[in-house]
Amino acid sequence: MVLGFKQETFRDDYTYCNSPREIKRFPFPFAEDRYMYSVNIEPHGKGKEGSVFEFALDIDEHYVAECIDKEITLEQDPGRYESLSHMMDAQWDFVELSMESLARDYPEHFSLKKNGLQWTWENKPLGIKDTFTFGDASTLAMDPFEYMGRQAQGDFVLLDQRDETLYADAGFVTTQADWSLAFNVGMSWKEWHGPVPRVTELGVMDRALKYLLNLQLGSPVRRLNWTMTINPRLDTSPESFPRWGSDRNTVNADNVGDRVHLRVELQSLFRLPRSNAIMFGVRCYLISLNEIATYPRWAKRLHRVLKDLHPDLIEYKGMTKFHPTVVEWLANFDDGVILELGTQPE
């Protein structure tokens, strides 16, 4: 499929917006009127054609702009990419997974030619063409993981498995949602997935970890997570809080539809072959309330979910300041009709 890539920004003047096609394929996460936290892991198999689940790594009209935004974030804060020395096998696993899937799924835009260990990678949208030796990091201008992390949408963390748990021993994190914790390389799964209110008491995280320790090669899994972000900003990490934190105070009845965005993370987990590590991908999708409201069904559902959201979760997701304004605005779209189950737009 040939994609047209937009020129837009995820900071300063925030020119990011979604085309009707992009709105329609948005991974709206609410199938019911009530939101309950659950681990909801499902196989990351080939999804419906055109959907964000169709391919292992999803690329959309924002691809080029997002890669440019990543570059800016990384330049301002080089610590967003880090890898411990024992993760080199996992780095190459990541290169293989990302290059193979992008070249297979988007042949118009990417190509990979292999001649033994001599690989030639071409990324047309970003104007990159390089030949290197697979497994020999000295043949690339930077770490293999950083090289491909810059060329795919979303964040990536490589988890080493040892001592019955997972350690985030390499990470490329430039589009982190506003969870309360800064990402640090070397963190264990539990440290990183710090307490989610109304969840830990149920032992959900332990079960998720147990499941992931047995994640199989060839059977990746995914789940959706969500929060809300003011302005279409990718980098809402704790480190850059001073740059975006005060935006929360600017929401009012006039600008809410434009400023407030639903932020959905498509989290995917792949077992990697050579390293036995796990690749944790977090692909971020942003949509403004105005864009959501182009599908009344979604506006109604979102209204109901947010209206009844537990205060602890409102706080956890950083929505306290603007939550009432959002609910009030969405109420205008909700006529109270019964909606059937499902996340479809219409």
Add this chain to the structure above:
Amino acid sequence: MNMINIKVAAIEQVTPLVKHFTFVNKDGTALPAFSGGSHVVVSLDINGRVHRNPYSLMGSPEDTSAYHISVRKQEKSRGGSEYMHENVAVGMQFKITYPVNLFSLAKKGRKHILIAGGIGITPFMSQIADLKRTGADYELHYAFRSPEHGAFVSELEQGCGTKFHCYTDSNGERLNLDELLSQQPLGTHVYVCGPNSMVVAVLEKARNFGWPENHIHSEQFLAPPIGEPFKMQLARSNKEILVPAEMSMLEAIEAAGVEADFLCRGGVCGRCELQVLETDGALMHNDHFLTDAEKASCKKIMPCVSRAKCERLVLDI
């Protein structure tokens, strides 16, 4: 569960009891790369009954053109190893799982001591390829009964040089664990795979010498033991089935057409765990996964290797 279709490309008799099988992808394409210490589960249809057995991958993880396994003919075979030895021929096709690694090298380890007994050498063959590739410091200690049972010795001598030490029992050679485990530098990891007595001895010695628990690694796949037949009820599938003497509970569940999870089929990974809803007798836990407290509670069972002695057993599946 995603499976790979393979074709047997070569078979070699390595010792009187061990055969080496080479598998290639049925469609001729590359197989997935894997990490040292991985295994696959081979599915065999023997007279209409599906046998699934785990075997370590022995080749170099970098060589994706073929997978290699070695099978020791078991004296009390439930059919799998005997069938592999007597009936499997070049050109035959079957299904295997994707590689799974439950015996991986500690990537941060400074030195690695590998201890193998008999057919327990197999997972180390691929680990050694990884250790050599990354230039890690290691030693391999390999004990076997008599010279004719020393599978892959010349290959190892060649590949590992002075890092390779072997002990032939019939020549009176013994591996001295006290000596080996009492004087290793900080950051050394020990790995053992072999007969139960050897695994137990290594674990015990290492603990006594104060090795940290997470520096001690073992792999011991259990074959499901043969036992008394018993009946069980599968609550969610609404079925009552018999577990025959030479079938595991997991195999009986699968034979009844009920889908169940598994990875290792050897009591190690924990994936097959089932909730016991009701029982009036004793559960015979044979796995290495559940804690002693869990075993005593009679609330969980690992159907790949465990059995029961009872009139009534109701499982949540």
